[in-house]
Amino acid sequence: MRAEGSGTGPAGEARELAGRLRVFLASEIGVPEAALRVSELRRLAGGASRELWSLDLEIAQEGRTRRLELVLRRDPPGRVGESDRSHEFALLRAAASAGVPVPRVYWCSTDPAILGSPFFLMDRVAGETLPRRLLRDAEYATTRSRLTGELGAILSHIHAIDLDRPELAEWVASTGGASTARAEVERIAEGVRQLAVEPHPVLDLAERWLLERAPEPSGRALVHGDYRVGNLIFDTEGIRAVLDWELAHVGDPIEDLGWLCVRAWRFGNDALAVGGVGSREELIEAYQDAGGRPVDPAALRFWEACGNFKLALVFISQARVFLDGLPSVELASLGRRTAEAEQELLELMDAEGSRT
Amino acid sequence: MNDRPSAVELLGAVKGFLEREVMGRLEGPQRYHARVAAHVLAVVAREIETEESQLDAEWERLGVLLAEQADPPSSRAALRDGVRDRTQRLSARIRAGQADAGPWRSAVLEHLRATVADKLDVARPPRG
Numbered sequence: 001m002r003a004e005g006s007g008t009g010p011a012g013e014a015r016e017l018a019g020r021l022r023v024f025l026a027s028e029i030g031v032p033e034a035a036l037r038v039s040e041l042r043r044l045a046g047g048a049s050r051e052l053w054s055l056d057l058e059i060a061q062e063g064r065t066r067r068l069e070l071v072l073r074r075d076p077p078g079r080v081g082e083s084d085r086s087h088e089f090a091l092l093r094a095a096a097s098a099g100v101p102v103p104r105v106y107w108c109s110t111d112p113a114i115l116g117s118p119f120f121l122m123d124r125v126a127g128e129t130l131p132r133r134l135l136r137d138a139e140y141a142t143t144r145s146r147l148t149g150e151l152g153a154i155l156s157h158i159h160a161i162d163l164d165r166p167e168l169a170e171w172v173a174s175t176g177g178a179s180t181a182r183a184e185v186e187r188i189a190e191g192v193r194q195l196a197v198e199p200h201p202v203l204d205l206a207e208r209w210l211l212e213r214a215p216e217p218s219g220r221a222l223v224h225g226d227y228r229v230g231n232l233i234f235d236t237e238g239i240r241a242v243l244d245w246e247l248a249h250v251g252d253p254i255e256d257l258g259w260l261c262v263r264a265w266r267f268g269n270d271a272l273a274v275g276g277v278g279s280r281e282e283l284i285e286a287y288q289d290a291g292g293r294p295v296d297p298a299a300l301r302f303w304e305a306c307g308n309f310k311l312a313l314v315f316i317s318q319a320r321v322f323l324d325g326l327p328s329v330e331l332a333s334l335g336r337r338t339a340e341a342e343q344e345l346l347e348l349m350d351a352e353g354s355r356t
Numbered sequence: 357m358n359d360r361p362s363a364v365e366l367l368g369a370v371k372g373f374l375e376r377e378v379m380g381r382l383e384g385p386q387r388y389h390a391r392v393a394a395h396v397l398a399v400v401a402r403e404i405e406t407e408e409s410q411l412d413a414e415w416e417r418l419g420v421l422l423a424e425q426a427d428p429p430s431s432r433a434a435l436r437d438g439v440r441d442r443t444q445r446l447s448a449r450i451r452a453g454q455a456d457a458g459p460w461r462s463a464v465l466e467h468l469r470a471t472v473a474d475k476l477d478v479a480r481p482p483r484g
Contacts, residue, residue, distance in 0.1 A: 199443045204450040329393045339475035
């Protein structure tokens with residue numbers, strides 16, 4: 001499989017993609033290709049590990065035309081099998097039924113013959129995604145004032161999703177059971193050992209520190225796995241959708257609360273732990289008020305530190321993808337951000353040291 | 357010896373070109389990548405200017421921590437390898453539990469704080 005288009009440029013790539021989508025959708029919907037129009041297909045700025053495309057779809061059926069504004073979420077071509085879009089698709093369905101704001105999902109395929117890699121199509125939710133707009137722009141003042149409360153309440157609803165729902169059965173089976181704090185630290189440490197090219201004594205120190213403090217699970221829940229301000233769609237009223245469910249797993253729900261407090265998502269407003277807009281105490285209160293289990297502050301501190309440990313691995317693995325040959329300036333730049341997570345781990349270990 | 361402009365000055369010229377003439381013509385992910393590219397050039401320029409003194413200091417600190425007395429290697433490449441080897445020995449001692457508590461832990465933490473501060477001085481992550 002090719003890593004890039006065949007020299008036809010972005011416009012050619014979009015044309016080819018639109019054609020392939022039409023073939024797929026005609027068979028899924030059960031209409032002739034001529035009844036479908038795919039337009040306005042363009043690549044959106046997104047993370048380093050996935051592709052997002054925006055498109056409009058018109059379906060002419062039974063004498064009327066239905067118009068859908070959609071987003072195509074696709075793994076980068078050539079990265080077949082590293083994540084499973086059908087699981088993310090099922091998770092979005094389950095989340096919607098539990099009252100969690102998510103984009104409505106329509107079609108999904110993991111067959112690489114169709115678009116080169118697994119993908120699904122979902123509603124294009126109107127709104128903004130850039131955290132710095134949320135943190136700085138005057139028009140989002142109301143959203144900012146509500147954000148910590150909404151983040152806590154929505155998270156309690158995610159953790160209340162029934163793991164026995166039939167559409168989740170295949171996903172739950174694939175997760176290999178609930179992960180524990182100890183297993184999570186060991187998994188991250190193993191990842192660092194596998195992927196880091198340089199020695200990282202800060203991470204060696206953090207591994208031992210975290211293992212010593214790993215709490216017993218507070219419960220067993222669907223953990224989103226990447227719940228942070230950068231994975232939301234918001235407007236001037238509040239949160240409209242929670243995105244990026246590909247890291248979801250079964251585990252200790254406090255993990256999501258800790259990850260949300262990681263310094264990297266504060267964008268410089270370091271005094272406010274929750275995305276630079278709210279305190280840990282406000283978050284815990286909102287989470288518990290909306291039905292979430294009681295949160296032990298010590299467990300939250302553990303999971304926040306563990307989140308920084310995981311973030312170091314994220315940067316190391318992104319740099320490793322570049323070092324292994326993927327020519328991306330963005331991935332190349334991320335390796336040097338490992339030091340940010342290391343600095344925060346040193347501070348958190350220090351704070352704990354001075355308390356005991 | 358090469359002529360002026362120096363390597364750092366040349367990187368500055370390319371960074372200015374990206375910022376003044378390229379970024380404004382791009383949009384979406386390409387515009388973002390151009391901004392990342394300009395940031396990367398600034399990182400390289402800072403590394404060129406600070407690497408020698410940072411490596412010298414790191415070599416010295418590691419020597420004290422590991423109780424190893426040796427003169428620093430004379431070439432930059434050998435010094436880099438030497439610092440990496442010493443850091444690997446530090447990592448091994450941490451993994452063996454020797455830095456779990458006590459005065460050596462404090463000394464290790466102090467060294468690591470200085471090392472991470474040096475790395476961040478070069479990487480200087482963009483905010484927001």
